[in-house]
Amino acid sequence: MEVLSNMAGNVWKITVKPGDQVTEGQDVVILESMKMEIPISAEVSGIVDEITVNEGDFVNDGDVVIKLK
């Protein structure tokens, strides 16, 4: 299961770490785009397997930010 970015922007903050249990709708990454903080939330529940971005990275719409298992 992958969590995708819903828009282009800079990764401002990652709010989970590998091994964390996340629930559906929980914010996992916060992007900064056009001077605004945009939360990206998990669409399903799961355990964080891998974080594929770092704080400060630039991501595009549709990029994978977190993998869940």
Next chain:
Amino acid sequence: MFTKILIANRGEIAARIIRTCKKMGIKTVAIYSEADINSPHVEMADESYLIGPPRVNESYLKMEKIMEVALQANVDAIHPGYGLLSENPEFSKKCAENNIVFIGPSPSTISQMGSKIEARKLMSHAGVPIVPGTDAPLADVEEAVREAKNIGYPIMLKASAGGGGIGMQRVDDEEGLRRAFQGNQKRAKDFFGDGAMFLEKLILNPRHIEIQLLADKEGNTVYLGERECSIQRRHQKVIEEAPSPFIDELTRKEMGGAAVRAAQAIGYENAGTVEFIMDEHKNFYFLEVNTRLQVEHPVTEEVTGLDLVEQQIRIANGETLTISQKDVQLNGHAIEVRIYAEDPNTFFPSPGTITSFSIPSGENIRHELAVGQGSVVTPFYDPMIAKLIVKGLTRNEAIKSMGKVLEQYKVEGIKTNIPTLKRIVNHPEYISGNTTTSFIDSYLKTAKVN
């Protein structure tokens, strides 16, 4: 007069400044990032220089690089526009060190007003009313809780260095304050490099009304009436108008007088804006001084007939104001709407490519923009892509024509707030002049836009 000016900005404001320079016969130098290669300001200027990658900290905020271009192009002055480096005292200082005129107030004025806590102190001494609150940075959350008990809830928790609504939050009780304090302090530290926090009593159902000033180096200071900027989302302005439907001639005079006192207390020079918050009983309190040209300056230009950028350049050139207070006459009514690239429901940004762009033109319609068909709206900068200004003889007339113009304003390929703007200008509460800062939350949040 200056022979060449560098514009240290981008987008619509860079284009707008270049226009006035051309009118005055001054040559212009544009700077641009890799993301802005196709922007109109690059084409419009006499000379243009690429200064770096898209991100602002690698381009438009890079003082050394900009100064290097300024020296290479041999400019006399730099116009900073708004945002970016416009309120950075370091930048203004660097200009002076290189014998380049910074078009704006002195570095010391900018730093005094950049600290909201410092500004409150100065204004209070100058006899300008301030919102009840704390006068020194809060040491920690415990001190905040103690102070809040004296002020009384609800309270606004604010960052001294804040802007654009960042580091600012309404709190209704002690629990809320404890929850909000650290997060906002951290955000203020991250965004502004300064985590100093203070408290202000929350003014219920407030209006945001600001006074435009011009002050020359001899201290001659005039106010150019007010702008009503209450319609906001996320503490950012969406619609501005001049004059305000809420204030009368007497209140205007009192606010103008207070703004002039504020400016004179700090030896203000150039164009500036004193922002006030006003309660339901027309009591007004100092909020902050914006030491630069404002996004919404066109509405003042429309009702006063003055070109504020030209005034800024003349003042920076050392000229004495040619107008006195009695020469300032307000004629008609002007409304500006900000076109944002954003989802009209969630207010989330909507970058992308503009596939079609068609806007009406006509008498009393003014566009300030730097986009067109094929423009790419990137995620690197502010979501405001254009401003639309409409003028009428009366407020009603201006509202009616704004409604019509918005119907014909077509942007495709990205989402914009145009549906929201239409709903606002057609809303009976807006038409009746009931414009408080909670307008969008109170009247628009419940029903969704299609």
